[in-house]
Amino acid sequence: MARWLRRKPKEPEFDTTEGAPKEFVSRSQGEMIWRAFKRHRVGNVGTALILLFIFLAVFAEFIGPYSYGKQYRNYPYSPPSTVHFRDEDGSLSRPYIYRTERTLDRTTYKVTYVEDTSKKYYVRFFVRGEAEYTLFGFIPTNVHLFGAHAEDGSIAQLFLLGTDHLGRDLFSRCLIGSWVSLSVGPLVILCVFPIGIVLGGLSGYYGGGIDMFIQRACEVMLAIPALPILMAMGAALRGFGLSAGMVFLGMIVAFAITAWGGFARVIRGQVLAIREMDFVTSARAAGASDMRVIIRHITPNVTSYLIVNATLTIPGMMLTEAALSFLGYGIQEPMTSWGALLNAATNVGAIEQHPWILIPGVFIVVSVLAFNFMGDAVRDAVDPYSII
Amino acid sequence: MLTYIIRRTLYMIPLLLVVSLISFSLIKLMPGDYLTTARMNPQITEETLNQQIARYGLDRPFIVQYWFWLKNVVQGDFGTSFDTRMPVFKTLFFGSRLMWTVIIATTTLVLTWIIAIPIGIYSATHQYKPSDHVVTFFGFLGLSIPNFFFALVLLWLLVVIFRVGDYGLGVGGLLDTRYFDAPMSLAKIGNYLWHLWPIWVVIGTGGMAGLIRLMRGNLLDTLTLPYVQTARSKGLKERVVIYKHAVRNAINPLVTVLGLSLPGLVGGSVITAIVLNIPTVGRAYFAALQRQDEPVIMGGLLFFSLFLLIGNVIADFLLAWVDPRIRYD
Numbered sequence: 001m002a003r004w005l006r007r008k009p010k011e012p013e014f015d016t017t018e019g020a021p022k023e024f025v026s027r028s029q030g031e032m033i034w035r036a037f038k039r040h041r042v043g044n045v046g047t048a049l050i051l052l053f054i055f056l057a058v059f060a061e062f063i064g065p066y067s068y069g070k071q072y073r074n075y076p077y078s079p080p081s082t083v084h085f086r087d088e089d090g091s092l093s094r095p096y097i098y099r100t101e102r103t104l105d106r107t108t109y110k111v112t113y114v115e116d117t118s119k120k121y122y123v124r125f126f127v128r129g130e131a132e133y134t135l136f137g138f139i140p141t142n143v144h145l146f147g148a149h150a151e152d153g154s155i156a157q158l159f160l161l162g163t164d165h166l167g168r169d170l171f172s173r174c175l176i177g178s179w180v181s182l183s184v185g186p187l188v189i190l191c192v193f194p195i196g197i198v199l200g201g202l203s204g205y206y207g208g209g210i211d212m213f214i215q216r217a218c219e220v221m222l223a224i225p226a227l228p229i230l231m232a233m234g235a236a237l238r239g240f241g242l243s244a245g246m247v248f249l250g251m252i253v254a255f256a257i258t259a260w261g262g263f264a265r266v267i268r269g270q271v272l273a274i275r276e277m278d279f280v281t282s283a284r285a286a287g288a289s290d291m292r293v294i295i296r297h298i299t300p301n302v303t304s305y306l307i308v309n310a311t312l313t314i315p316g317m318m319l320t321e322a323a324l325s326f327l328g329y330g331i332q333e334p335m336t337s338w339g340a341l342l343n344a345a346t347n348v349g350a351i352e353q354h355p356w357i358l359i360p361g362v363f364i365v366v367s368v369l370a371f372n373f374m375g376d377a378v379r380d381a382v383d384p385y386s387i388i
Numbered sequence: 389m390l391t392y393i394i395r396r397t398l399y400m401i402p403l404l405l406v407v408s409l410i411s412f413s414l415i416k417l418m419p420g421d422y423l424t425t426a427r428m429n430p431q432i433t434e435e436t437l438n439q440q441i442a443r444y445g446l447d448r449p450f451i452v453q454y455w456f457w458l459k460n461v462v463q464g465d466f467g468t469s470f471d472t473r474m475p476v477f478k479t480l481f482f483g484s485r486l487m488w489t490v491i492i493a494t495t496t497l498v499l500t501w502i503i504a505i506p507i508g509i510y511s512a513t514h515q516y517k518p519s520d521h522v523v524t525f526f527g528f529l530g531l532s533i534p535n536f537f538f539a540l541v542l543l544w545l546l547v548v549i550f551r552v553g554d555y556g557l558g559v560g561g562l563l564d565t566r567y568f569d570a571p572m573s574l575a576k577i578g579n580y581l582w583h584l585w586p587i588w589v590v591i592g593t594g595g596m597a598g599l600i601r602l603m604r605g606n607l608l609d610t611l612t613l614p615y616v617q618t619a620r621s622k623g624l625k626e627r628v629v630i631y632k633h634a635v636r637n638a639i640n641p642l643v644t645v646l647g648l649s650l651p652g653l654v655g656g657s658v659i660t661a662i663v664l665n666i667p668t669v670g671r672a673y674f675a676a677l678q679r680q681d682e683p684v685i686m687g688g689l690l691f692f693s694l695f696l697l698i699g700n701v702i703a704d705f706l707l708a709w710v711d712p713r714i715r716y717d
Binding site: 042219220222223224225227228229231232233235236239240241315319322323326327329339342345346348351352355358361364365368369372373376 | 403404406407410411414415417418419525528529531532533534535536537540541543544547548559560651654656658659662663670673674677678680685688689692693695696697
């Protein structure tokens, strides 16, 4: 067979060492999927990155040194703090920063932050900060991963990624923004799956009038352009003056409304095909009820599709959320997301003077890339016929 | 085939009706309406206001209002923009917005296909080689960058890092100001192209990644089929096997994608057009949304929906055209 068709080397199915008894090992489907998943190196990197992002999100308030809403009015659009690793004489030192002073050039009206090199503020770990929070929702504390203290105990503001126009720490805000950005995909899936499975399942299994009705509904949903309608829904949501949490919930519902149609369609197709298979006929002949056939015989055959679909839909949802929030039709203040943070970067002038406000975009790209890689690995692993 | 297309086209009418009802309810759901702002505007007399109310039935219950709207639409009147005082579609298509929307969508589509298909074939015939990995990685990267962020980064790179302004070139919009009134010339066309390429790059990359993956996957699938093996065992050249036998069949499923991606390009270009300041229908829709210009929002949603449905019909038609095995009755 030609070279390009050769599969990636598999782990041997049995022990190949000299003299070992050649015994075949039986593996369950789950084990085989897991083994195939582990072979996909890029997918593993993606999964590791996602776990890292989840870790950052869970400990967001601990890792971020400041509260996401706290405005340091003396530091609007402060550039990222320069962390020094070398002393004045050039020898290696503990990392430290200088306090910065906002200065206005009287002739050009250009704002610059000048370092005051009289006192060093050393970066310390596990410090008590100003921002109080409750870890895991029930441990009240104010310990943060890092902070900058001078020898005499005075504190300097350490803005790892700079600040926004109100002097809010971008690093802390990026971490908090990950709550919305990362959870939107899974939550939408959680809403869409039950709707899609029930409607698609009914439609495919029973056919006839129900099928007719559900399919017409799906067609209508598919005829509505997703992004424009989501923008309109976002505008409607924004107008009600709801709390940030309610707006988030509303967004999830809006996403689910636009997404269920296509999903129910594919499920119907799958159920339609499986319904005609011999094992379903034999299950019926053996006297199984409709409910039992659907749950015990048909659903397991759709699961692999569901898993693949879930992992591949999430990145798309994340991108849509980012775009909507960027336009101002997504998540609302005081809550934020990576897309909403980029809202500050709408014109070239702002980007030219404060290029660090583009940094949240890097979070979006890396996390979406990670989800895409993982999705690719899951698809390859779950599909038993795949040669890709 | 012809009857199938006619049937599909006629079927769009009830679909658009339901879509219009849904859009209408959504717009009416938005808190506050045009009347609240109009009442505060001293330039609008009580008389014109009453006229508007009578025309659109704005003081009636929701379903009556929809009925008024529908009655006007059937007579070819989609309403007047609250903001520009022009008919809805004149507002949406103002200038040559419709033309630019279609031009951008189609040129992007053609360019992505011209680039993505050969890359997909290359990637499939060099499976698991370093070059395949590189192509796949960049494909995924293109898929993972939000359009608006990519547009912002491009703006930043061109304006701040490469300082194209120093060479008299602007970024964003369709033309530099000095060409606005200039007669059509080679330099003007060049300026158009200069302003178009960031749009092509930004909108194109997302779709391209999907196409490359699809082409690669399809070709790899096709290459395992027995007829390809037969072709090889006949002693045909590898080039002939791939391009004459395999690629032709592998490309069929992609044709469906062609029609389906057309509305995606129109919708997907909305945000890019906003960031790069391109006069498209999407941007007019965005502006209407910000001013709560209800008739124009309605018109915009219907326009996008129509585009989507036409794309679907084109997809079916193309598939039937390239693959004679498919029968429609």
